[in-house]
Amino acid sequence: MSKFKKKKSGELPAVNTASLPDIVFMLLFFFMVATVMRQNTLMIENKLPFADQVEKLDRKELVSYIYAGKPSERYQKTAGSEARIQLNDKFAAVSEIQKFIYAERETKREELIPYLTTALKVDVETNMGLVSDIKQELRKAEALKINYTTRIGEVAKNR
Amino acid sequence: MAKRSAPEVNAGSMADIAFLLLIFFLVTTTIETDRGISRKLPPIQDEEVEPPVIKQKNIFTVIVNRNNDLFVEDEKMELSELREAAKAFLDNGGGVGEDGCSYCQGARDPQASDNPKKAIISLVNDRKTEYRTYISVQNELVAAYNELRNRESQRLFGMDFTEMEAKYNDPNFRGNKKKMETQIDQVKVMYPQLLSEAEPKSS
Numbered sequence: 001m002s003k004f005k006k007k008k009s010g011e012l013p014a015v016n017t018a019s020l021p022d023i024v025f026m027l028l029f030f031f032m033v034a035t036v037m038r039q040n041t042l043m044i045e046n047k048l049p050f051a052d053q054v055e056k057l058d059r060k061e062l063v064s065y066i067y068a069g070k071p072s073e074r075y076q077k078t079a080g081s082e083a084r085i086q087l088n089d090k091f092a093a094v095s096e097i098q099k100f101i102y103a104e105r106e107t108k109r110e111e112l113i114p115y116l117t118t119a120l121k122v123d124v125e126t127n128m129g130l131v132s133d134i135k136q137e138l139r140k141a142e143a144l145k146i147n148y149t150t151r152i153g154e155v156a157k158n159r
Numbered sequence: 160m161a162k163r164s165a166p167e168v169n170a171g172s173m174a175d176i177a178f179l180l181l182i183f184f185l186v187t188t189t190i191e192t193d194r195g196i197s198r199k200l201p202p203i204q205d206e207e208v209e210p211p212v213i214k215q216k217n218i219f220t221v222i223v224n225r226n227n228d229l230f231v232e233d234e235k236m237e238l239s240e241l242r243e244a245a246k247a248f249l250d251n252g253g254g255v256g257e258d259g260c261s262y263c264q265g266a267r268d269p270q271a272s273d274n275p276k277k278a279i280i281s282l283v284n285d286r287k288t289e290y291r292t293y294i295s296v297q298n299e300l301v302a303a304y305n306e307l308r309n310r311e312s313q314r315l316f317g318m319d320f321t322e323m324e325a326k327y328n329d330p331n332f333r334g335n336k337k338k339m340e341t342q343i344d345q346v347k348v349m350y351p352q353l354l355s356e357a358e359p360k361s362s
Contacts, residue, residue, distance in 0.1 A: 021174040025177050028180050028181040031184035049295070050294075051195070053302045054196060055197045057194065058328065058329075058330065060193075117197075125290070127288065128284045128289070132284070139202065144200040144202060147193075148294060150194065150298075152194060155238065155294075155298050
């Protein structure tokens with residue numbers, strides 16, 4: 001009779017964790033695919049303004065970025081506290097923008113050149129003097145398509 | 160000889176490895192698509208070319224001074240009123256005969272713009288103007304154009320202009336792009352974005 005008696009142990013059975021790696025891998029792949037690595041290390045403060053009439057910037061490979069703003073605290077000793085331009089990973093002068101645009105163009109296929117866009121990521125506190133200097137240089141380099149990168153929200157939040 | 164089965168690989172630490180990678184990607188991830196206001200800069204023109212003569216009533220001057228105050232047609236204005244003011248100016252349609260505007264719904268004031276095709280918004284900044292004010296003003300002006308374009312696009316094609324443009328620019332959109340392009344161009348001809356920016360003044 002005791003042959004058929006189920007052995008009753010007082011302990012709870014352990015939770016089966018065999019599928020845990022699968023779940024984690026699934027999440028891992030999601031993040032690997034969705035990840036965009038930061039291209040540039042920002043050396044400036046970069047608080048973007050709000051706007052709501054925005055368009056999406058698709059095709060990241062066709063966008064070159066120009067950053068502008070006050071140098072962040074750790075660079076203020078060397079770069080001063082006036083708003084500066086950052087191209088790639090360095091501070092740059094206004095006159096270097098043209099060279100930067102030409103260098104960006106070099107790396108792209110010829111048929112894509114008309115679609116190149118320059119995204120201006122400018123800090124809210126920057127003066128328009130610097131921004132219009134940048135724009136003037138872009139006009140000289142014939143990079144006429146620009147995009148003022150913004151956050152999405154009411155303009156009233158800019159105050 | 161006893162039959163030996165291949166030893167099973169211990170996969171117990173797989174989860175740990177996967178977790179490590181997962182945390183790395185979680186930390187480095189920035190899920191973002193950049194968005195912003197797209198504008199087109201005017202090409203550099205020869206100095207010798209005479210600028211065309213434009214009637215004063217067809218120009219809507221927006222000035223932002225160094226203290227970030229907004230002046231529209233030489234009168235102080237709040238930012239929240241700018242959109243409506245710009246729309247009223249663009250949509251005025253005060254012209255008669257050849258300059259007339261059949262689709263405008265504005266006040267038809269003869270002192271304001273003749274036709275949206277001729278109405279120019281001129282934006283003047285100071286070098287000391289803050290970027291946030293500039294973007295706010297740009298946004299409101301672009302919004303004025305977009306709202307008028309949406310209205311006409313809605314009337315003619317039953318679809319918002321901005322939606323049409325987004326679809327047109329979407330590489331994954333499977334639809335009649337050719338037809339859409341002509342529709343977009345048609346609306347753009349009705350309300351062309353004539354937004355001129357002068358070199359900022361330094362005062």
